Amino acid sequence: MIKIETGAELAPKTFKINRQLLIEYANASGDQNPIHQDETFAKSVGLPDVIAHGMLTMALAGKYLSDISGSQNVLEFSAKFIKPVVVPAGADVSLIISGKVTDVVEGIAKIELLAMCDEVKVLGMAKGAIKI
Amino acid sequence: MLNPDLVGRTFTSADSVTVTKAAIQKFAEVIGETNIEVAPPTFAISITLEQSQSLLQDSGLDWTRVVHGDQKFEIKRPIVAGDVFHCSSTIESARNVAGNEIVTVRSDLNSASELVVSTWSTLVVRA
Numbered sequence: 001m002i003k004i005e006t007g008a009e010l011a012p013k014t015f016k017i018n019r020q021l022l023i024e025y026a027n028a029s030g031d032q033n034p035i036h037q038d039e040t041f042a043k044s045v046g047l048p049d050v051i052a053h054g055m056l057t058m059a060l061a062g063k064y065l066s067d068i069s070g071s072q073n074v075l076e077f078s079a080k081f082i083k084p085v086v087v088p089a090g091a092d093v094s095l096i097i098s099g100k101v102t103d104v105v106e107g108i109a110k111i112e113l114l115a116m117c118d119e120v121k122v123l124g125m126a127k128g129a130i131k132i
Numbered sequence: 133m134l135n136p137d138l139v140g141r142t143f144t145s146a147d148s149v150t151v152t153k154a155a156i157q158k159f160a161e162v163i164g165e166t167n168i169e170v171a172p173p174t175f176a177i178s179i180t181l182e183q184s185q186s187l188l189q190d191s192g193l194d195w196t197r198v199v200h201g202d203q204k205f206e207i208k209r210p211i212v213a214g215d216v217f218h219c220s221s222t223i224e225s226a227r228n229v230a231g232n233e234i235v236t237v238r239s240d241l242n243s244a245s246e247l248v249v250s251t252w253s254t255l256v257v258r259a
Binding site for chain 1: 155158159161162163164165167169170171172173174177178181182199200201202203204205206207210252
């Protein structure tokens with residue numbers, strides 16, 4: 001296991017997002033906005049297709065943090081939703097999360113996360129603080 | 133249009149929300165988390181989204197035109213099954229940029245007098 005020290009690069013992980021996962025996230029989170037499930041509706045409001053919940057992308061990035069420290073040790077987590085994750089019917093979209101340790105002070109590590117989909121950055125300023 | 137007089141006001145839910153093991157498990161399964169002793173880091177949104185929409189339904193904020201701009205969590209301790217929360221939501225700021233209204237809503241989950249998780253959602257209300 002990699003040592004959590006300033007400058008350490010954390011290995012990327014790939015998360016699969018598909019229409020079924022969007023339905024499951026909608027049911028688990030209570031966010032039933034049709035832009036995340038209904039292609040006709042999504043296109044009617046100017047979107048290219050159904051898009052993933054920004055909060056699903058963030059939840060998966062949160063899982064990346066939990067995999068480092070355990071969920072109980074995630075203290076802070078923030079991100080901007082800069083690009084939508086488009087999820088076409090029948091497709092598995094790959095979300096690739098990687099991280100870098102930017103600071104370690106008194107047992108708390110700051111992690112900068114990179115979330116990429118089709119070589120496009122989908123989260124901006126994604127940062128977590130974890131107890132190590 | 134958001135009523136500008138509401139900026140800075142805090143609305144607290146009268147009803148409490150009890151976190152169940154099933155709710156944690158359902159959320160955890162979606163992201164492939166097997167530890168359900170505590171809730172995943174972003175689980176709080178499953179409570180604060182609905183609560184803040186309900187608490188701020190008379191604010192003039194048009195939820196049908198809202199796009200989520202950014203999100204932040206401060207977790208004082210992990211949420212566990214059996215937690216009973218009251219949610220307090222505050223419109224911390226509202227500003228207009230190029231015709232879009234940008235509103236920051238803070239929601240706190242309190243268990244009795246203990247603040248457990250604070251969430252900040254920046255919402256862009258499209259013109």
